[in-house]
Amino acid sequence: MPQGFNTRSIHVGQTSEPTTGAVVPPIYLSSTFQQEVPGTPLNGFEYSRCDNPTRTSLQENLASLEGGLLAYSFASGMAAEDAFFRAVLKPGDHIVLGNDAYGGSYRAIEQVYGPWGVTNSCIDFTDLTSVEEVIKSTKPRVVRIETPTNPLMTIVDIEGVSTIAHKHGALVLVDNTFATPALQRPIELGADVVLHSTTKYLGGHSDVVGGAIVLSDAGLAEKVAQIQNWLGAISSPFDAYLTMRGIKTLGVRMERHSSNALALAERFENHKAVERVLYPGLASHPGHDIAKRQMSLFGGMMSMQLVGGVKAAESLLTNTKLFTLAPSLGGVESLIEHPGLMTHHSVEGTALEVPANLVRISVGIEDIDDLIEDLAQALDSLL
The missing domain is CATH 3.40.640.10 (Type I PLP-dependent aspartate aminotransferase-like (Major domain))
Incomplete structure (x- = not known):
């Protein structure tokens, strides 16, 4: 076997x-x-x-x-x-x-x-x-x-x-x-x-x-x-x-990354400061059914588009405490960044340009209650 x-x-x-x-x-x-x-x-x-x-x-x-x-x-x-x-x-x-x-x-x-x-x-x-x-x-x-x-x-x-x-x-x-x-x-x-x-x-x-x-x-x-x-x-x-x-710990880490990301996506999908949450684990995601078919879980990456545009995005990034403002992703700690200004600036002005109000979140394996509390206070500060 x-x-x-x-x-x-x-x-x-x-x-x-x-x-x-x-x-x-x-x-x-x-x-x-x-x-x-x-x-x-x-x-x-x-x-x-x-x-x-x-x-x-x-x-x-x-x-x-x-x-x-x-x-x-x-x-x-x-x-x-x-x-x-x-x-x-x-x-x-x-x-x-x-x-x-x-x-x-x-x-x-x-x-x-x-x-x-x-x-x-x-x-x-x-x-x-x-x-x-x-x-x-x-x-x-x-x-x-x-x-x-x-x-x-x-x-x-x-x-x-x-x-x-x-x-x-x-x-x-x-x-x-x-x-x-x-x-x-x-x-x-x-x-x-x-x-x-x-x-x-x-x-x-x-x-x-x-x-x-x-x-x-x-x-x-x-x-x-x-x-x-x-x-x-x-x-x-x-x-x-x-x-x-x-x-060696990839399997167990991905389970935690995925469960944390899904919890955050569900919690903040209808927040007043959020235009939309992009996460394939949400039933509202256009690729949700395909993701269910070819993925066992939905992963630890999610993005948000904010109602207040780029200024709201920049403000959110500087108001989180557990979510560290840094490029890259996939570590045990939660990271948050602005793709248009940080990781994807090379495609500015092309068909691949990233929306200015988009923030990308790499959800870590911290306790979910702490992550929810931190993101909630940062999003509430935008209202």
């Missing part, structure tokens, strides 16, 4: 150290490895840019959790995404991505790959008829999905879009950072590739930066492995260790 998610998150890639019996494997900080015979690495390890035992442990774990064949760990989420695109794109290729995609990814696609001859289309993935029309006409090499999206919390039908993309010969990449494999596994829904900023929920403690690519095809995985090796944007052994330590 296959082992469960939480069991695998703790044990896959993690075996006791044979010399001492240490339950937690050591961090292999060595940059190079001894060879007994020239040109024959011991157990495959030669030089840590190419392979490192600590990084290998993390990669094995990630592949297992996402239901992929192989995984590769990088120094950041953007480095991971860049490695994948370098592995599969050539001048003249096309990328289809969501019209509310993460600003940093759009910036790379538009401003880095664009001058190299890679074009892109930004579309509404919730309209499958329109999705098929665009994919059929543009013949993309890659269809890039986020779900839930950052920061508008749009839900994309992974299975539906993947079926259309494969029909027209495109690869499907899903950024699974918000949901994590604890709540959603895109490869099981038809995706070819999963992307993570492991900085976020996988690391889970706001103390390590990293990224990962998980693949279901051996040939495609070999190309990504080559880019990882040749260009060297690898995660360090210590970063791989911290990420692995975070993953």
Whole structure:
């Protein structure tokens, strides 16, 4: 019988150290490895840019959790995404991505790959008829999905879009950072590739930066492995260790993140200072039914649009006490930020521009009564 998610998150890639019996494997900080015979690495390890035992442990774990064949760990989420695109794109290729995609990814696609001859289309993935029309006409090499999206919390039908993309010969990449494999596994829904900023929920403690690519095809995985090796944007052994330590509690943390976020969304959906709450766990969310089908829980990310516009947003951000004003997300502590001014300013003036009255909240695992009290007093101060 296959082992469960939480069991695998703790044990896959993690075996006791044979010399001492240490339950937690050591961090292999060595940059190079001894060879007994020239040109024959011991157990495959030669030089840590190419392979490192600590990084290998993390990669094995990630592949297992996402239901992929192989995984590769990088120094950041953007480095991971860049490695994948370098592995599969050539001048003249096309990328289809969501019209509310993460600003940093759009910036790379538009401003880095664009001058190299890679074009892109930004579309509404919730309209499958329109999705098929665009994919059929543009013949993309890659269809890039986020779900839930950052920061508008749009839900994309992974299975539906993947079926259309494969029909027209495109690869499907899903950024699974918000949901994590604890709540959603895109490869099981038809995706070819999963992307993570492991900085976020996988690391889970706001103390390590990293990224990962998980693949279901051996040939495609070999190309990504080559880019990882040749260009060297690898995660360090210590970063791989911290990420692995975070993953051990991923399942239980995501349960708490999700229950806290749902409680906040329900509590403040009808607050007088709130125009609308964006959270897929609410029945009012347009993607709620799809989210129920492809996610086990709804995650810890939510956004709010405020009645008073950008001034209300700025005021809210400076009046919370437990919700720390900071970019990033997915840590045990609750964070709040203004995407338009902080994490998504690179898409200002484009089709991906974020509403000025939007605040994004990464709901932590604090006691829910304390979180409700803090957000309530901050929202009440806007009235």
